[in-house]
Amino acid sequence: MRKGLQTPLIIVNFKTYLEATGKKAVELAKKAEKASLETKVSIGIAPQFADIAEITGAVEIPVFAQHIDPVKPGSYTGHVLAQSIKEAGAEGTLINHSEKQLKLSDINDTIGIARENGLLSVVCANDPNASVAVAALKPDVMAVEPPELIGTGIPVSKAKPEVVTGTVKLVRRINRDVIILCGAGITRGDDVAAALELGTQGVLVASGIVKAKNPYRVLREFADATKR
């Protein structure tokens, strides 16, 4: 069985927030591990490249890169090599986050390179059609971000639920195996519970945790909410 793929699954994207850079990234990782150990809920984290090795040395929860490039070892200065991320201890990688979008063929190639190197792929999509397209590429995990929810401050629990259920339904028609996360507007335990009720198997969050006054408390709330 693939380590880290236990569901429900919460992945915290550290982005390039200063609150989650360097030493602070390690501290935040430890809080995520504490919440995971106490609740037995799977919590993964996606720190910046330079922090991966330090963090995988400090915690036992799944660590994801935020991106890898679709390249093999060689002359690719400045690129992110799957093997490098793997050796640093990562278990997987985000791919095609809305802030680091890829060409379609590069998403496809990157999923393949991740798999060849034993890395889990977590591919983002920002639209129902795009979600089906991503599902067709057979990643391990996908994060759907219904446009109705992104940046509006409207939590999934209050937005039109049919957008999420509709996307899940479309995805499941062509891919039964992919783990589906809900990726926008998650700030409270209620949002996490709602995401699961609507058919997803977890959430991808960022500022809701990283920018919280008490990230540990919010992570506990999220993890507890998966048990309702």
Add this chain to the structure above:
Amino acid sequence: MRKGLQTPLIIVNFKTYLEATGKKAVELAKKAEKASLETKVSIGIAPQFADIAEITGAVEIPVFAQHIDPVKPGSYTGHVLAQSIKEAGAEGTLINHSEKQLKLSDINDTIGIARENGLLSVVCANDPNASVAVAALKPDVMAVEPPELIGTGIPVSKAKPEVVTGTVKLVRRINRDVIILCGAGITRGDDVAAALELGTQGVLVASGIVKAKNPYRVLREFADATKR
């Protein structure tokens, strides 16, 4: 009914070949029209942006842009606006050609913009998985280019046919309507006939026509082959 969507369909991509630039592009367009009129087979052409208006004034066959950008009217210097292509007389546009690849979300947006402006979308994919992904985005036409066929000089009629039939089957599971073209390795009438036998509804060709000593003769051969 959508003009230009009669199948079998042959689309000739003029690329940026000098043999298909300016006056020579107009001459080649006329040859394509002649072959189409004589055979009653639908032949479309995709010239360079600057040649579209002249060509749509000279011939009656469907003309496609080679690319449009996912932008609306406004401050987008150097971009290709759907409305501009439409007013120049184009009926559609290629999208995501392997030489002009787009981000997944841009393919999705560009198909939408094409539709809003009454332009047919012809989206390229270079891999079975990517083909299913493209089909999920619901373009009018898609061109699949099995990697076994690209640039190898091996015509589809001699390559492993199961690659093409397999891709068609996968696409049809999620999209019954899209017109599927075969997009690589087409140089002879036999290749066109083989592409149709394997379940596609036409071909996307470039050098096989543009670089031919007698493009009209080859186009006639292609068109005739669709009737076998």
Add this chain to the structure above:
Amino acid sequence: MRKGLQTPLIIVNFKTYLEATGKKAVELAKKAEKASLETKVSIGIAPQFADIAEITGAVEIPVFAQHIDPVKPGSYTGHVLAQSIKEAGAEGTLINHSEKQLKLSDINDTIGIARENGLLSVVCANDPNASVAVAALKPDVMAVEPPELIGTGIPVSKAKPEVVTGTVKLVRRINRDVIILCGAGITRGDDVAAALELGTQGVLVASGIVKAKNPYRVLREFADATKR
């Protein structure tokens, strides 16, 4: 002598504005030609790719593409070939507009390709240091857009003049020949006059003309202002 390089020089960028697309682009081009003929001031225009041929057939003033790609004839679907633009009648091209920015080496290559094809290069830069960098690449014309002026609504005549004079001075230290245009905040004749007083040899404008109620009247005002 290079046609179109008479100074002072006014270049109108049509961008992808609907007011300057298709037939409206041709009408606007004629107004620019009328203002140029009446005032004997050099006015160039930069329409969209698909409108170039129609416009060069309708007017005698210099026509520029908004962009070309650094490619040679060949397999470059969706790219803008210098030879295509040239055959459509363009005399030059904008390069590296802030809305279509290029890698440094591509700016360099594109200037070379323009020159090889007898096209004038008009390269944009949005910063004093970047302006010196562009000057080092030896384009025919460059448009400097002091950041103090872009999108602020503050005309050059009221902004700190030392930004413009300083940039001109820096550029002239390494390039005596390049024609320097001022490229932001130009909406009135006073702005044009101020740009010339500060050491530039003309202006690159867009919305100030295209979005004007009476583009011809504003162009006349601009052209007249160059004679103060």
Add this chain to the structure above:
Amino acid sequence: MRKGLQTPLIIVNFKTYLEATGKKAVELAKKAEKASLETKVSIGIAPQFADIAEITGAVEIPVFAQHIDPVKPGSYTGHVLAQSIKEAGAEGTLINHSEKQLKLSDINDTIGIARENGLLSVVCANDPNASVAVAALKPDVMAVEPPELIGTGIPVSKAKPEVVTGTVKLVRRINRDVIILCGAGITRGDDVAAALELGTQGVLVASGIVKAKNPYRVLREFADATKR
């Protein structure tokens, strides 16, 4: 005085070579440190992002990132933040390597962001004109790669020396302070000596060291050659 800016300067780019990934990257870094300590010649290294922290904890020689993105802390998933690299212990970063080229304005912005974060900028240019352009952006260090030397296997000591001396002369006309490295074709001590004789202050090397059977020996040869 800026640590690491002692000249002559040798920088070893680890690229994404497996021979310089993870543990092997640390081993190679130690060899570089040994050669530097024994010869008193300044040797810097540019490992992959995920290896920076481990390496800066293991050696005292200057460590450079291979790239940073021109972004500030915030929502930039998958980007490389200057602050992250800095906290991992890097002293600087390569910028615009030919395998990770940037838009002109991004090179400019990235140099500024590096400076604000106390990181040295090492900017690459692959052409005499582009070298002058880069010099205009005032980086701390620049690496010029005369096209005559890239990938030809012809060492700088045998190539036409006037290409290097000409580039250095052009650069010095507008920038007296930038440290100029020679960045291609360096495989032997003779090449290093030749690069210095022609007016550069060091070399940027990659496969010549990383792929060598005995990287330490070659580094010693390079370092010793700077003293001729």
